[in-house]
Amino acid sequence: MDMKAMDRQILGDIWTSGESYETLVHLCDVIGHRFGGSESERHGAEYLKGKMVEYGFENVHIEEFPMASWGRGSCSLSIAEPIDRELSAIALPYCPSATITAAMIDVGDGEEEDFERLGEEVRGKIVLTNAETNKPGVKGRSHRNDKFARAIAYGAVGCVFMNQNPGLLRITGSLLGSDPTRDDAASREAAIPGIGISYEAGMTIRRFAKKSALSLTIKTDNRTFESTSRNVIGDIPGSEFPDEIVVIGAHFDGHDVSQGAGDDAAGTLSAMEAGRALAAFKGTIRRTIRIVAFGSEEIGLLGSNYHARTHCGQTPQKTYRFVLNLDGAGRGETGTEFLRVLSLPDVQAYFEAAQDDMNYRFDVADVYSQHSDQFPFAVRGIQTSQLITMERSGGLVGRGWGHTEADTVDKVHLRGLQVSAALGARLALRIAQDDTFPAHRLGEDEVRDQLTRAGILQRQIDEGVFPPRN
Numbered sequence: 001m002d003m004k005a006m007d008r009q010i011l012g013d014i015w016t017s018g019e020s021y022e023t024l025v026h027l028c029d030v031i032g033h034r035f036g037g038s039e040s041e042r043h044g045a046e047y048l049k050g051k052m053v054e055y056g057f058e059n060v061h062i063e064e065f066p067m068a069s070w071g072r073g074s075c076s077l078s079i080a081e082p083i084d085r086e087l088s089a090i091a092l093p094y095c096p097s098a099t100i101t102a103a104m105i106d107v108g109d110g111e112e113e114d115f116e117r118l119g120e121e122v123r124g125k126i127v128l129t130n131a132e133t134n135k136p137g138v139k140g141r142s143h144r145n146d147k148f149a150r151a152i153a154y155g156a157v158g159c160v161f162m163n164q165n166p167g168l169l170r171i172t173g174s175l176l177g178s179d180p181t182r183d184d185a186a187s188r189e190a191a192i193p194g195i196g197i198s199y200e201a202g203m204t205i206r207r208f209a210k211k212s213a214l215s216l217t218i219k220t221d222n223r224t225f226e227s228t229s230r231n232v233i234g235d236i237p238g239s240e241f242p243d244e245i246v247v248i249g250a251h252f253d254g255h256d257v258s259q260g261a262g263d264d265a266a267g268t269l270s271a272m273e274a275g276r277a278l279a280a281f282k283g284t285i286r287r288t289i290r291i292v293a294f295g296s297e298e299i300g301l302l303g304s305n306y307h308a309r310t311h312c313g314q315t316p317q318k319t320y321r322f323v324l325n326l327d328g329a330g331r332g333e334t335g336t337e338f339l340r341v342l343s344l345p346d347v348q349a350y351f352e353a354a355q356d357d358m359n360y361r362f363d364v365a366d367v368y369s370q371h372s373d374q375f376p377f378a379v380r381g382i383q384t385s386q387l388i389t390m391e392r393s394g395g396l397v398g399r400g401w402g403h404t405e406a407d408t409v410d411k412v413h414l415r416g417l418q419v420s421a422a423l424g425a426r427l428a429l430r431i432a433q434d435d436t437f438p439a440h441r442l443g444e445d446e447v448r449d450q451l452t453r454a455g456i457l458q459r460q461i462d463e464g465v466f467p468p469r470n
C-alpha cells in the first residue's frame with residue numbers, strides 16, 4: 001500500500017472514531033490523577049495495558065521501576081507581619097515538612113538578572129516568584145526549577161510560586177531534589193520548602209509588600225518515600241527491520257491535585273489512538289512502531305529516564321530510530337500544532353518538506369526542550385521531537401490550566417485528540433517507512449554541542465544527566 005492510501009485510511013479511521021475521548025474520560029474520571037508512584041498510577045497502567053491488547057499491539061507489557069514518590073499532607077501560608085492573614089496554598093511534590101517564618105522577598109519572574117540585582121538580600125528570606133515567565137520580549141523563560149535552584153543558591157529558606165493565570169488556582173509542579181545526582185527518597189526530597197499559590201493570593205502579598213516589609217509563615221507536612229512506578233509498552237512489529245524502533249509516546253501520570261486531562265492524558269490518548277490506527281497495517285509497516293505511556297514524568301522524567309537508560313545504552317539490542325513525544329498534544333480544538341525539533345537541522349528540513357506531500361500544515365521549529373520525556377533519549381543521541389498544541393481559551397498564558405485543579409476532562413475535546421493522533425500517526429509512519437528519513441544516532445560530542453548551543457550543558461553535568469549513565 002502506498003503512503004497516500006495509508007494516510008487516507010488513518011484519517012478515515014481516526015476521524016470516525018470516538019475511542020480516544022471515551023478512553024480519556026475513563027482514565028481521568030474513574031481512575032483519577034495517576035500521580036507518579038501512586039495506586040492511581042498503577043490502575044491507569046493496567047487500564048492502558050488492556051487497551052493496548054484490545055488495539056492489537058504486540059509484546060504488550062508494563063515496565064516497572066523503583067523510584068521515590070511523595071505524599072501530600074497539610075500546607076498553610078500566612079502573612080505574619082504586618083497583619084495576620086491566611087492564604088490558600090499547596091505544597092509542591094518533594095516539598096519537605098517544615099515550619100518557618102521569615103521575611104518575604106519578591107523576585108518577580110525569578111530570572112537570573114532578578115536574583116543578581118537582589119544579591120545578598122535574598123539570604124534567609126522566603127522568595128516569592130512567578131511560577132513561569134511569560135512576559136513578551138523577555139529573553140530567558142526559566143522553568144520553575146531554574147528559579148528554585150537560584151533561590152537555594154542565593155540562600156533563600158523557602159520558595160512561594162505564584163500562578164500567572166487568574167481563577168484562584170494554586171499552581172503545582174515538582175521540586176528539584178536536594179541531590180539531583182541521586183534517586184533515593186532522601187536525595188529526592190527538596191532542600192527547602194516550595195509551595196504554590198494562586199494569582200490572587202500572590203497579588204495580595206504584593207499589595208501589602210508595597211506598603212511595608214512583610215513576613216510569611218509556611219507550615220507544611222509531607223512525606224517522600226520509596227515506591228514503584230511504571231511505563232506501559234506495546235509494539236506494532238516491523239516487517240523488514242523489526243529491530244529499528246520508532247517510539248510514539250507521552251506520559252500518562254498527572255499531578256495529584258488534578259485529573260491531568262490536558263497534561264497529559266490528552267497526549268497519551270493521542271499516541272494510543274495513533275497506534276490504534278497504525279495497528280491496522282501490521283505486517284506492512286517496515287520498522288517497529290513502539291507505543292509508550294511513560295510514568296512519573298511530572299516528578300522528574302522518571303519513566304523515560306528508566307526506559308532510555310535500559311534500552312538505549314552503548315550496545316543496545318535494538319536501534320531507537322526516533323522518539324516522537326506527544327506531551328502537550330491533543331489539547332485545544334486544533335490549528336495550533338507545533339513540532340519542536342531538538343536541534344536537528346536535517347530532521348527539521350524533512351518535516352518541513354513532508355508538509356507538501358501530506359497536504360497538511362503545522363509549525364516546525366528548533367526548540368531544545370529538556371523538560372519532557374524526549375530529553376533522556378536526546379542526551380543519549382537518539383533523535384527526538386515533541387508535538388504540542390495549545391489551549392487558547394480564556395486568554396491563558398504559559399501552562400494554562402495545566403498543573404492546577406482545573407486541568408479537567410471538560411477542557412479536552414475529541415477533535416483536538418483526533419488532530420494530534422492523525423498528525424502523530426502520519427509522522428511516525430513516514431519515519432518508519434521512508435528510507436530517505438535522515439536517521440542517525442548522534443555521538444557524545446554532537447550531543448555536547450547541542451547542549452552547549454541550548455545553554456544547558458553545565459547544569460546537565462552538575463546534575464549527573466550528561467554524559468549519560470547507562
Ligand SMILES: [Zn+2]
Nearest residue numbers: 263264327328
Ligand atoms: Zn506534561
